[in-house]
Amino acid sequence: MTKDAMQTALDPHAAVVSEASGGAATLLTTADGQPLARALARSSARARRRAFLLVAPLLLFVVITFVIPIGQMLHRSMYNAGFADNMPQVSAWFQDNPPGTPIDDTAWGALAADLKAAAENRTIGIVGTRINYDVPGTRSLFTSTGRKARDGFEPPYRDALLAADAKWDNPTLWRAMRSASSAYTANFYLAALDRTRDDEGSVTMVPERQQVYVMLFKRTLGLSLLITGMTFLLGFPIAHLLATLPMRKSNLLMILVLLPFWTSLLVRTTAWMVLLQQQGVLNDIFVWLGIVGPDGRLQMIYNRTGTIIAMTHILLPFMILPLYSVMRTINPSYVRAARSLGATSWTAFRRVYFPQTLPGLGAGALLVFILAVGYYITPALVGGSTGQLISNMIAMHMTETLNWSMAAALAALLLGGVLVLYWVYDRLVGIDNLKLG
Amino acid sequence: MLKPLILSAVLLPAAVLVPALADDAPLTVVSWGGDFAAMQDAALAQPFAAATGRKLRFVDTDDPAGLVKAQVEAGNVTADVASVGQGAAMRLCAEGDVEPIDPATLPPAPDGTPAAADFMPGTLGECFVPTDIYSTVIAYDASALDPAPQTAADFFDLQRFPGRRGLGRTPQFTLELALIADGVPAGQVYEVLATEAGVERALARLDGIRDQIVWWDAGAQPIQLLADAEVAMAHAYNGRVYKAAELDGLPLAILWDAQLYEVEGWVIPKGAPLAEQAHEFVAFSTAAEAQLRSAAILPYGPPRLSAQAMLADAGTGLAPHLPTAPANMANALFVAPEFWADHETELRERFTAWLGQD
Known part of the structure; x- marks a missing residue:
């Protein structure tokens, strides 16, 4: 085989061209004498480069604002060199022994x-x-011994350190130092799952009164599902109404959906506080109507109820809008056909109309659920003690205890959980069936 | 998923505020914004500018210590001075994020006492010079509670003082208040709280009023809750209660028993572009006269003993409203930064677990 023939055989375009030209042995060329296949490859590479340059700014943006920070966060959740870097000699001893x-x-x-x-x-x-982080109450042991250490210790060092503070003899402390002497650790993930290592080094649960994260993960998941369900129940009829009304009326109603959507989150949350609190508008109306006595005002906010009501309202447009845009495209003659073939209105809805709304429902449910899982400000403001979600714990570790590794581990677990759910969703519903508009 | 963006959000302002290091570049002061920064501007920054010709520029944040830490870690420091709490200052100092400040460079008291002896004991730090003392107190609706509550135990007495209670959703302050109300002397609170039984005791006390508690997160909320009659008594910051009662005319009063006071002050970030001028400003703004000027605007106590004495002598209307007034200090607790640095994570987890029980 000649070199040219081999190239022809390897290049699918060239092969097609040469077959189309009746299997002639001569190669097709462009007007300026180049082999057609090479010219085609060159021009399509140029088009690809141009397309890449067009998306390059977005790619760069996504990498800088999304991929790198998330990568850093994942790294931080298992890497903390605070001990290894600053205590090199004792870290080396741990390595050797x-x-x-x-x-x-x-x-x-x-x-x-x-x-x-x-x-x-x-x-x-x-x-x-x-x-x-591993042995609570030991930070001051280091700082106070550090103050005494500036003058230096005399051998024997064991006695000198124990004289500075008897707590240095604690085996738990030495175990914690050994585990911290390697910068990579799974301890933050263990802690984020309410687990710890016991004296033998095996993984156990922390004491029951200290367990908090697993409960919060479960609550976040449960509340998010509940809120997704609520937005579906409330949003479906509204979306249907919007989709079936004449355009002029539905546009007017659409404004009512969009106006709150455009309003600041904080304003809407605060508005719910004014409405729902014990001395608030709703309770005043109930008392005025005699539904409850002046002493029996309902507690509808600063608890889980408040979180559910406010978040359902805030996330409702994310369900209505995809549903609406899908429902608009459903041809009404399908349902009419079903009815004319003898289906009851319920059967026609269940068998014909509802399945066609599934892509919109899937998109809306996914949007609402993922937003709800990471919601922070609304539960912080109206959640009281029982309406707090895992995101509030992440924020606390970011800003108050400054334990960024712990915040990163919790966030990574949340991210992982969402990805798993996304995968399950893909298997059950299929991501291809998603329609945002 | 958006959590890492917080990091970028913290670092981004740092990148934007590129300092112009001209000779007359303003000194950048990181502070808490609002009335507090306005007070610092009027009482400290403007007199400093008048005396030295160096202007100051205020940057507002609700987390100055976090901003300093992020700037130093990113190696792009634009802040020259920052206003932080004592606990945060100790942490920043021990982690090498702020510069040591020699007390000998601070001006002595008017009677010549060196600065190191003039500040209230335990307030001056290695890298930290106190500017004011603020306090978390029990505020109550004076128009609704008659007779008025007298002690911290009354906060937990729903029989004699019906109505809901507002508390910050944080173990800090809340656990201390519960222990003092349970009869622990202020001096022993942290000793007790360091033990498992002590934490149990505090939480058991809170269990007694648990379903009547409204938890708040931001300092403005307890005032709002009191104004709306949502709660009858609430833990609140003394400056905000004063402002609501004296300036906005709300019927609020302060119960000074079991006040929990803390110290606020200056730190100088490591690598501050105008470190020398920052030291000058810290010395200028923590002199006794400067502290009197601040206390005349907002009711936060001056940390210098000489300034406290001068205030008491002057007999201005503000003196009895300060946390440092002798009558208010009778059963006061100094919120120990060391204790919270050691136990904060543990107690927050414990407290959150307790809160989450249904």
Whole structure:
């Protein structure tokens, strides 16, 4: 086979061209004498480059604002070098000696030298904070010993450190230091699932009165499903009405759906507070109508009820809009045909109309559910004590305890959970069946 | 999914505020905004500008310590001075994010006492100079409660003082209040709270009024709750209660028993572009006279003993409203930053678990 013939055989375009021309041995060329296949490949590569340049700004934007921060977050959830970087000698001792090695003079000496160096470099707080995540109450042990360490410790180091603070002899503390001496750790994920390591190093549940995250994950999931269901029940008839009314009337009603949608989230949340609180508008009306006594005003906000009501209202447009746009495209003659063939109106709805709305319903449900899972400000404001979601815990770790690794682990679990649900949804409903408009 | 964007959102303003390092570049002060920053501007920044010719520029945030930490970690520091709480200052200092401030550079009291001895004991830090003392107090609707509550225990007495209670949704302040109401002397609160039994005791006390508690998150909420008669008593910040009662005319009163006071002050971020001028400003703005000027605008207590004495002598109308007034300090608790640095995560998880029980 000649070189040209091989190229022809390998290039599907060329092959098609040569077959189309009746299997002639000569290669087709362009007007300026180049082989047609090469010219075609070149021009399509140019088109691809141009298309890529067009999407490049968006790609760059997505990478910078989305991929990199999420990558950093995932990394932070399992990486914390606060101890390993600032306590190099004792970390090296942990590397050289397997777990179970008795703590010898070398270890105590390394600890004393590291504490002194960390105190001088003002990194002792970072070290203490890291260990404090695993053994609460130990941060001040590091900072107070650090203050004494600036003058240096005299050997024997064990006695010197124990004289500074007797808590240094605690085996749990040494185990925590060993686990923190490697920067990569699964401890934040364990803690985010209410689990910890016991004295033997095996995974156990934390004491029951300290368990909080699993309960919050379950509550977030349950409330999000409930809110998705509520938006469906409320949104479906409205979307149907909007889709079947004459255009002029439906446009007017559409404004009523869109106006709250365009209104600031905080304003809408605050409006619910005014309406629902015990001295609020709704309770005043109930008392005036005599439905409840002045002492029996209903508590409808600062609890789970408040979270459900406010979030259902806020997320309702995300259900109505995809449903509406799908319903508009459903040809009414299908239902008429079903009725004329003898179906009852319920059967016609169930067998003919409803299945056609599924793509819109799927899109709306997915939107509402995913937004609800990550909702933060509304539950924080109206949730009271029983309406808090996992996102409120993430925010707390970000801004108050400054335990960003823990916040990252919780967020990563939430992200993972949403992706799993998305996958399940894809298997059950099919992402191809999704229609936003 | 949007959580990592918070990081970018924290860092982005830092990138935008590119400092212009001209000779007359303004000093950048990070503070809390609102009435508080306005007070600092009028009482501290403008006199400083008049005295030295150096103008100051205020940047408002609701998390100055977080902003400082993010700037130092990103290596792009634009803040010269930041107003933070003592606990946050200790943490920033121990983590090397802020510069040490030598107390010898601070002006002495008018009678010559060195600054180190003039500040209330335990308030001056290695990297931290106090500017004011604020307090979390029990505020109540004076028009609804007659007779008025007298002690912290009355906050938990639903029989004699019916009505709901507002509390911050945070273990800090809430657990301390519960223990003091349960009879723990203010001096021993943290000793008790460090034990498992102490936490149980505080939560058991809160269980007694649990279904009557309205939890708030932002400092403006308890005032709103009291104004709407949603609650009869609430934990609130003393400055806000004062403003609502004295300036807005709401019938609110403060119960100073078991007030929980904290210290607010300046830190200088490591790598501040105008560090030298920042030190000058910190010294200028924490002198006794400067503290008197601040206290004349907002009822936060001056941390210098000399300024407290001068206020009491002057007999201005504001003096009895300050957390540092001797009558108000009778059963006061100093919120220990060390304790909370050690136990915050643990107690927050514990508290959230308790809150979540149905």
